[in-house]
Amino acid sequence: xxxxxxGAAASxxxxxPAGTPGVDAHGPEATSVRLWLVRHGETExxxxxxxxxxxxxxxxxRGRQQATxxxxxxAGERFVAIxxxxxxxxxxxxxxxxxxxxxxxxxDLMERDYGAAEGRTTAELRVExxxxxxxxxxxxxxxxxxxxxxxxxxxxxxxxxxxxHAAERDPCSPHETPGxxxxxxxxxxxxxxLAARWLEQPAGFGAQLVLGTASLSILGSERGRPALVRWNx
Numbered sequence: 001x002x003x004x005x006x007g008a009a010a011s012x013x014x015x016x017p018a019g020t021p022g023v024d025a026h027g028p029e030a031t032s033v034r035l036w037l038v039r040h041g042e043t044e045x046x047x048x049x050x051x052x053x054x055x056x057x058x059x060x061x062r063g064r065q066q067a068t069x070x071x072x073x074x075a076g077e078r079f080v081a082i083x084x085x086x087x088x089x090x091x092x093x094x095x096x097x098x099x100x101x102x103x104x105x106x107x108d109l110m111e112r113d114y115g116a117a118e119g120r121t122t123a124e125l126r127v128e129x130x131x132x133x134x135x136x137x138x139x140x141x142x143x144x145x146x147x148x149x150x151x152x153x154x155x156x157x158x159x160x161x162x163x164x165h166a167a168e169r170d171p172c173s174p175h176e177t178p179g180x181x182x183x184x185x186x187x188x189x190x191x192x193x194l195a196a197r198w199l200e201q202p203a204g205f206g207a208q209l210v211l212g213t214a215s216l217s218i219l220g221s222e223r224g225r226p227a228l229v230r231w232n233x
Contacts, residue, residue: 016198017153017156017157017198033164033180033181034180034182035156035182036181036183036217037184037217038070038093038094038097038185038215038216039188039211039212039213040063040187041060041064041089041093041213041214042066043060043063043089045057046188049121049123050119050121051117051120051122051134052114052118052187053111053115054087054118055118055119056087056088056089057089058088058089059093063093063214067094067096067214068096068097070093070096070098070216071096071097071099077181079182079183080162080163080180081162081166081182082101082102082182082185083103083106083109083155083159083182083183084104084106084109084185085105085106085109085111085187086107086110087111090186091103091105093214094183101183103185106155108151108152108155108158109184109185109187110186110190111186111187111188111189111190112134112148112189115139115142115143116139116142117139133207134189135204145193145206146203148193149196149203151190152190152194152203155194163180163182166180188211188213189206191217192210192211195209195228196209198219199226200226211231212232216230217230218231
């Protein structure tokens with residue numbers, strides 16, 4: 001379920017989620033939407049390397065400073081839509097980075113449910129199970145990586161639809177096809193998986209996409225194919 005009540009994306013051919021530029025790039029659903037991804041600022045658990053899924057851990061003082069520092073980096077862009085996880089660490093990051101913003105809250109942008117790994121570090125878990133990794137080890141009560149991937153597919157489809165809808169109503173839109181910049185504020189593993197799916201890769205490809213707190217990344221396209229325009233900056 002999503003906070004704003006949007007439905008699940010319809011299925012379509014191709015390996016990527018609906019709305020990405022890699023499928024039917026020149027068809028009636030072509031889009032120039034770019035997703036600006038912001039990971040929330042530092043929390044105590046993020047600082048200590050503890051898996052933080054649905055536990056609503058607040059930003060640290062440093063995390064709030066990081067979020068405020070994003071303000072200058074975002075100020076020059078006109079976002080046609082803003083999407084955000086409903087968890088407080090993401091919402092506070094957005095409030096500090098872009099004061100006055102009115103986001104669409106999407107439950108599919110919440111961080112992965114880590115089940116029995118919640119609040120624990122990889123080092124602690126490897127004492128019990130050598131070689132444990134959140135990306136490949138089955139963990140009691142946790143969402144699978146592919147389940148998170150399915151959520152990000154829906155989140156991408158909604159973000160692109162929001163961007164297209166806003167741009168279609170904007171007579172000043174500079175793009176030949178409907179689109180614009182959509183800001184997405186969420187969480188580390190969630191955004192890594194979202195980026196993997198944008199690139200038409202399996203959700204597990206996100207393991208290779210490192211993402212720091214309060215980082216800025218941009219997903220777009222080149223010659224009609226999905227691309228990383230900027231990552232972890």
